[in-house]
Amino acid sequence: MWLQRYINLPMWLLIPATVLVVAGCASSGQKPADRSQTDAGTTAGEERVLLDIPSHALTLFEQAVAVMASGDFVDAELRFKEFLLQYPAYPGAHVNLAIIHSQNGNERAAQASIDAALALNPDHPAALNQQGMLFRRNGKFIEAEAAYLKAVTASPDYALAHYNLGVLNELYLQRLDVALQHFENYQELVGSDKQVQKWIADLTRRVAATQRTANAAE
Numbered sequence: 134m135w136l137q138r139y140i141n142l143p144m145w146l147l148i149p150a151t152v153l154v155v156a157g158c159a160s161s162g163q164k165p166a167d168r169s170q171t172d173a174g175t176t177a178g179e180e181r182v183l184l185d186i187p188s189h190a191l192t193l194f195e196q197a198v199a200v201m202a203s204g205d206f207v208d209a210e211l212r213f214k215e216f217l218l219q220y221p222a223y224p225g226a227h228v229n230l231a232i233i234h235s236q237n238g239n240e241r242a243a244q245a246s247i248d249a250a251l252a253l254n255p256d257h258p259a260a261l262n263q264q265g266m267l268f269r270r271n272g273k274f275i276e277a278e279a280a281y282l283k284a285v286t287a288s289p290d291y292a293l294a295h296y297n298l299g300v301l302n303e304l305y306l307q308r309l310d311v312a313l314q315h316f317e318n319y320q321e322l323v324g325s326d327k328q329v330q331k332w333i334a335d336l337t338r339r340v341a342a343t344q345r346t347a348n349a350a351e
Contacts, residue, residue, distance in 0.1 A: 190219060194226065206233045224250035228259045235267065243267060256287035262294045269297070274305045285318075292322040299332075309340050 197212035210233050213226045220226075231246035244267060250260035265280035278301055284294035295318040303312035313336040320329050 190216065194223075197226075198229070201229060201233065206236055209233060222253055224253040224257045224260060227253070228257070228263060231260070231263045235263070240267060240270070256283070258284040258288040258291040258294060261287065262291065262297065265294070265297060265301075269301060269305070274301060277301055278306070290322055292319050295319040295322065296329075303332075303336065309336055309343065312336060313340055 193212065193216050197209050197216060200212060201209035210230060213230050217226050227246045227250035231243045231250065234243035234246060247260055247264050247267065250257050261280045261284035265277040265284065268277035268280060278298070281294045281298045281301065284291050295315045299312045299316035299319060302308040302315065313333065316329055316333050316336065320326055320333060
């Protein structure tokens, strides 16, 4: 069961930050009930950038996000690059390019896009999360943890980084109590997730068993 944490996350978990940067500019800021639209940590600076660009550019960005969500990464990549030619100071587009490059197995290009996003905003939670994922895939678990922790420090309600911290601590760092804490944080932020709830129940039992063993040894 534990290995199910390896399964690729659905696309809504990969791009909520960029979707909601756009949507947030036209909304009251209230979080929608659907967990697939959970706010993933938009920063005020990003909102200012989008508010300052013409409506046709917003449309271009929204179309790129929609194409990306449909799975057409070739078209989405072209659209994000076109957007960045006009508005290079928007880190969310760089993050989406990093996701596309990662999906295509081009880690060098993914790192370049992450670097571009972090150069614009060193505390961008989605960029930090992508950096952590890239570190984790390359076996750099301590560096991955640092990137994820920086993401949740910059944006405590960034649910995906809590999820990834749960996976990292359970499967790679063997810190079951810490993994449990982050899965619980994730669950609180996104609402009821039946699969994660099963993992929480499993970890709760394992942490309690470990504690009982430690107490008996004393």
